[in-house]
Amino acid sequence: MKIALLQLARIGDIYQTAPAINAYKRLYPDHEIHFIVRHKFSEACQGLKNIDCVIELPTKEILSPLVQTQTDLLSSLSCLENWLMSLAQNQYDLVVNLSFSPLSSWITRFLEKASQETLTTVGYTRTTDGYLRIPDDMSAYVYAQCGYNKPNRFHLNEIFGTLLEIDLLPEDWSKEDLPPYSLPFEGPFIALQIKASQEHKSIPTGKGIQILNQLKDSLSCPIVLLGGPQDLKESETIIHSSSYPHLVNLTGQTSLKETFSLIQQASLFVGPDSSLQNMASLTQTPTLLLSAGHVNFYETGPRAPGSFVIHASDFTDPVLDPSRVSKAIVSMMNSEAPSVEGFFLTSSIPCYQSNQYHENHFQWDLLNYIYRGLQAPEFYSSQFLLAVEKLHDVNTFIIELLEQVQTGSDLKEKIIFLEQAEDIIRTIEQLSPDIKPIVSWYRTEKLRIGPGDQNQVLENTLHVHRLLDLLTKDLEQHCEQSLIKQTPTQEGIL
Amino acid sequence: MNQNHDDSMETLSSYLKIALGQIKKAQTLYNEKIIHEQDIRSLSYQILSELIMEQIQNENSPLTTR
Numbered sequence: 001m002k003i004a005l006l007q008l009a010r011i012g013d014i015y016q017t018a019p020a021i022n023a024y025k026r027l028y029p030d031h032e033i034h035f036i037v038r039h040k041f042s043e044a045c046q047g048l049k050n051i052d053c054v055i056e057l058p059t060k061e062i063l064s065p066l067v068q069t070q071t072d073l074l075s076s077l078s079c080l081e082n083w084l085m086s087l088a089q090n091q092y093d094l095v096v097n098l099s100f101s102p103l104s105s106w107i108t109r110f111l112e113k114a115s116q117e118t119l120t121t122v123g124y125t126r127t128t129d130g131y132l133r134i135p136d137d138m139s140a141y142v143y144a145q146c147g148y149n150k151p152n153r154f155h156l157n158e159i160f161g162t163l164l165e166i167d168l169l170p171e172d173w174s175k176e177d178l179p180p181y182s183l184p185f186e187g188p189f190i191a192l193q194i195k196a197s198q199e200h201k202s203i204p205t206g207k208g209i210q211i212l213n214q215l216k217d218s219l220s221c222p223i224v225l226l227g228g229p230q231d232l233k234e235s236e237t238i239i240h241s242s243s244y245p246h247l248v249n250l251t252g253q254t255s256l257k258e259t260f261s262l263i264q265q266a267s268l269f270v271g272p273d274s275s276l277q278n279m280a281s282l283t284q285t286p287t288l289l290l291s292a293g294h295v296n297f298y299e300t301g302p303r304a305p306g307s308f309v310i311h312a313s314d315f316t317d318p319v320l321d322p323s324r325v326s327k328a329i330v331s332m333m334n335s336e337a338p339s340v341e342g343f344f345l346t347s348s349i350p351c352y353q354s355n356q357y358h359e360n361h362f363q364w365d366l367l368n369y370i371y372r373g374l375q376a377p378e379f380y381s382s383q384f385l386l387a388v389e390k391l392h393d394v395n396t397f398i399i400e401l402l403e404q405v406q407t408g409s410d411l412k413e414k415i416i417f418l419e420q421a422e423d424i425i426r427t428i429e430q431l432s433p434d435i436k437p438i439v440s441w442y443r444t445e446k447l448r449i450g451p452g453d454q455n456q457v458l459e460n461t462l463h464v465h466r467l468l469d470l471l472t473k474d475l476e477q478h479c480e481q482s483l484i485k486q487t488p489t490q491e492g493i494l
Numbered sequence: 495m496n497q498n499h500d501d502s503m504e505t506l507s508s509y510l511k512i513a514l515g516q517i518k519k520a521q522t523l524y525n526e527k528i529i530h531e532q533d534i535r536s537l538s539y540q541i542l543s544e545l546i547m548e549q550i551q552n553e554n555s556p557l558t559t560r
Contacts, residue, residue: 063513
C-alpha cells in the first residue's frame with residue numbers, strides 16, 4: 001500500500017503531523033508513506049521518523065518563469081504539470097490531504113482526475129464542477145469548527161490521527177535519534193525562544209528581558225536563546241539589556257536538526273506558539289507555552305508531560321506579567337506544577353485544563369453534543385433558547401418551501417424566500433453567538449452536498465434541513481428543562 | 495525587514511499579479527474550448543492560479559487559508 005500525505009502548511013504543521021505518521025507506521029509498518037511538503041519547509045522533515053519519501057513542491061521553480069519582464073506562462077505551467085504528473089505516476093492507493101487549503105484541494109483533485117477517478121482520497125478536494133468537496137467528517141469538522149476564535153478543543157495531533165483513522169499512543173510523540181548538540185556547558189538548562197513566525201504570537205522583546213531579569217535571583221542554570229537568523233537583532237538586544245548572568249545566545253547558529261537535539265537536551269522549553277514548541281512535543285521536553293495572539297492553544301499547544309500553558313489575548317494582559325511567567329519557570333525547573341493561572345496538560349479531551357477557574361465550556365459541550373452524540377450542555381441562557389426557537393422556526397419554513405418544490409412548485413419562485421431565510425439565520429447567529437457551532441455545522445453540511453440533478457440536490461438539501469430540525473427540537477427540550485431547573489421556585493425565593 | 499527587501503517583495507508581487515491576470519485569461523479561453531468540465535490542463539491552470547494567489551497573500555498556513 002502506497003500512501004501520500006499532503007502537508008503544504010508551515011514547519012509547525014509538519015511537526016504536528018509527525019505523531020500521526022508514527023502511529024500509522026506502528027500499525028502498518030509495510031505501508032509506504034510519501035510526505036508532500038513545500039520545498040521551503042522540507043528541512044523540517046529531517047529528524048522525523050517513518051517517512052519513506054519526502055516530495056517537495058518546487059514553488060520557486062514553478063513561479064520563476066513568471067517573475068521576469070517577459071512572462072513565460074507556458075514554461076511555468078509545464079513545470080507544474082511535470083511535477084503533478086510525476087506525483088500521479090506514483091500510483092498511490094490513498095491520498096490524505098492534511099492541509100485544509102484551496103491549493104491542496106486542487107492538487108488532490110488533480111490526482112483523482114489523473115487516476116481516472118480510481119484513487120481514494122481523504123481531506124479537502126474538489127467536485128467535478130470545481131466546488132470544494134469535503135468527503136470525510138473530520139475534515140468537515142475542521143472546516144466548520146477549528147481555528148482562532150472557534151470552539152474546537154481537539155488537538156491538531158488527534159485531528160491528523162483521525163484523518164489517518166488511527167489512535168495515537170504516548171510513544172507516537174517521538175523523533176529520529178539524533179547526535180547530541182555540543183554545548184559549552186554541562187548540566188540542566190532552559191531553551192528559550194522569543195520570536196514566533198508571526199509578530200502577534202511573539203513575546204515582545206522588552207517582556208522577554210523583564211522575564212529574564214526576574215529570574216536572576218531564583219535560577220542559576222544557563223538559558224539558551226534560540227531562533228532563526230531573522231531573530232538575531234532581538235537576541236542581541238536581549239543579551240545586552242538583560243541582567244540574567246547565564247545567557248547563551250545560539251540564535252541563528254543552529255540548523256533545524258541541531259535545534260531538535262538541543263531542545264531534547266533542555267530541561268525546559270519556554271516560548272510562544274511556534275514550530276520549536278511543536279518540536280519540544282516530539283522530544284518530550286516539558287514546555288511552558290506563552291500563548292497570545294490569534295491562536296487556539298487547544299489545537300497547537302505542547303504535548304510533553306508536565307507542560308503548562310499561560311494564555312491571554314495579548315502580551316499586555318496581566319496574566320502574562322513577567323513576575324508570573326518567571327514564577328512558573330522556577331516551579332517547572334523544580335519539577336513542581338506552576339501555581340500561577342494557566343492550563344496544565346491532561347490525558348483526556350480536551351488535553352488542557354485550567355488550574356484556577358471553571359471555564360465556560362458551553363460551545364465545546366455543544367460541539368460534543370452535535371458531533372459526538374454526547375450529553376447536551378447542562379446550562380443554557382434564555383437568549384440561547386430564543387435563538388434555537390427562531391432557528392427551528394426558520395428551518396421549518398425552509399423545509400416547507402423545499403417540499404413544495406419537490407411536489408411541483410417552481411424553484412425560481414421560492415429562491416427569494418430561501419435567501420431571506422438564510423439572512424434570518426445570519427441575524428440569529430449575530431444576535432446569539434453561542435449558536436454559531438450549530439450554524440457552522442449546518443452551513444458546512446450544505447456545502448458538502450455535491451453536484452447532481454435538481455431532484456438529487458433537493459433531496460440532499462432537505463436531508464440537511466431535517467437533521468437541523470431534529471437537532472433544534474432536541475435542543476429546545478433540553479433548554480426548556482434546564483431553564484425550569486435554573487428558575488428559583490417561590491419557596492426558594494422566600 | 496529592510497527597504498530593499500520591501501522593494502523586491504513589491505516587485506515580485508506586481509509580477510505575480512500580472513501573471514495571475516494572464517493565467518486567468520488563458521484559463522478562461524481554454525475552458526471555453528474543452529467539452530468536459532475539468533481536464534488535466536484546466537486543473538493545472540487552477541493550481542497555478544492558487545499557487546500565485548498564496549504567494550501574493552503570503553498565506554499558506556492551514557489555519558489562515560481554510
